[in-house]
Amino acid sequence: MNTIHPVILCGGSGTRLWPVSRKVKPKPFLPLIGDETLFEQAASRVAGDSRFAPPVVVAGPQHIDLIEEQMTGEHRLIVEPSAQNTAPAIALAAAMLPADDIMLVCPSDHHIADAQAFRDAAIAAAALAQDNWLVSFGIAPTAPETGYGYLHRGEALPGGFKIARFVEKPDLERAEAYLASGEYSWNGGIFAFRAGYLLEELAQHRPEMAELVAQAVAEGREDGTRFYPAADPFAAIDGDSIDYAVMENTQRAAMVPADMGWSDIGNWAALQDALSDEGDEAGNVTRGDIDLDGCSGVLATTDGPRVSVVGLDDVCIVIANGEVLVTTRAGAQRVGKLPGAVNQ
């Protein structure tokens, strides 16, 4: 098999994890689960395994310092001149790689508990990608989530399946039916592509985007391990997600099933779930100087001040960076719209 290049995307802003996640240091660069940051985990997940090349990181200029600080091993860094969603970011990396090599696109704002399962799925996905399948990781669903896109499994392929259909965020009833059917997976935003083939498909479905990306790369400049695409053509792109731009249009969409303890840690309630192993017998998860009295299902975390909590159930309490957030688990979805999160 040709070389597999992990491509780590650093675009996630994580505003629903405010006030811990902030513009100056967003979600990927925070140690939300364990001692490593999510970005560090995305890198170490494929480090020390000769099947994977050193990673290519795609990120905005505002995060270069965080990346250089957190990634000490060999890597290349593509500095996005502007934020244009995932399709242009992935296309930049594709254009920088040998056409026959495999790119393994990994968001850096997700958590994956089982790195071995991830690598196994990556190898299966890479094999399909080498045969010019555009491969999405199909995350084994564990709940009727209404906030994710779903992949409907089609006919079998070696190590995976064709994708019969993409489903946007369903309502609860349909989500429950999908979960019960066993035929649906979550679309986790993890992909394997042969670089050259991805660019071919992009040129077919989004010719203008493909051309502007090619121009941004042609007119870009190298600076050591960093590559700066030209800003003007890149800014002219009408940004879009890789799903909309390519995956939902191609005839060659495939998926590999992946049951690997994935979580997008989409909000404080999701983080609480991902940390449930650390909880006490009443399901409370605490970090820092926390006193609980008669609580259950509480996530409480503080970066300094003591927090005293009495009688609460299913609430997330976050003290960070001089801000105080108290939200129900159900309300956690709305945190990104709070004035404090919006007006950073």
Add this chain to the structure above:
Amino acid sequence: MNTIHPVILCGGSGTRLWPVSRKVKPKPFLPLIGDETLFEQAASRVAGDSRFAPPVVVAGPQHIDLIEEQMTGEHRLIVEPSAQNTAPAIALAAAMLPADDIMLVCPSDHHIADAQAFRDAAIAAAALAQDNWLVSFGIAPTAPETGYGYLHRGEALPGGFKIARFVEKPDLERAEAYLASGEYSWNGGIFAFRAGYLLEELAQHRPEMAELVAQAVAEGREDGTRFYPAADPFAAIDGDSIDYAVMENTQRAAMVPADMGWSDIGNWAALQDALSDEGDEAGNVTRGDIDLDGCSGVLATTDGPRVSVVGLDDVCIVIANGEVLVTTRAGAQRVGKLPGAVNQ
């Protein structure tokens, strides 16, 4: 009628209102409702009314500075050498006053919305006190509270009633029956006594306490407007409340009904109730930099950091003095037992 001397007791520690109320500046000295502190309100309630003499304040040495800061008008200050509950504190004041004058004992950790109703009740109580009744204010109950003592109204007296019976904190069922009967009042800890008669009754029911108080006064020293009772005899007192020491033993217990918007502001939920006029249409009361989203019945107050609250009902959130407290209304009773409140 003889002169009425307001006697303001400053013993309340208010640990259930932690972290705003703290040992160094407890509940009476905080502006919990309105711009004045509870102590200032206790003084201003009887100020500028010629029927009331300048107040006598009884307080511990640790609060002298707060008192001098908050009470600029004429007053006397009796400095308790140690905290011995209300009976010795009241007896100290009684011993310092002319035997035939009336003392109007007012805790400084309660709120009274209707000062005029308070003064009217005080005049009625003073008239009974002059006839050697030991008079308690019977607060018109507004809910089946289980945290208060109750007074059962007996035969009528001019402007009041004999107290037929004292009832300690009842269970809910009995509290509801008391409320329904219309015959019971809350014991609010506000009293009117003829000073000499109170001392006579104390000598009868607690002779040792009466003697030690007399000795502490005889051996005390005057310092301008302050009086320092002798520490040793006062420390030897077996402290007790005025209810246990005298009121529940005398044959001359009386009450005057008082419907005056009284609240002991016993915890954060009680403060929320007392501030309900300031609430929004969903019953939320906020102070300081607070953002609410989809909340009802929330009290949120901060002395600095912004607080963002999503989806919560009937919860009190208090940020003060570097501490964060989040409690259900039901849990507010337990705040005084939290490590933060206990280990000040």
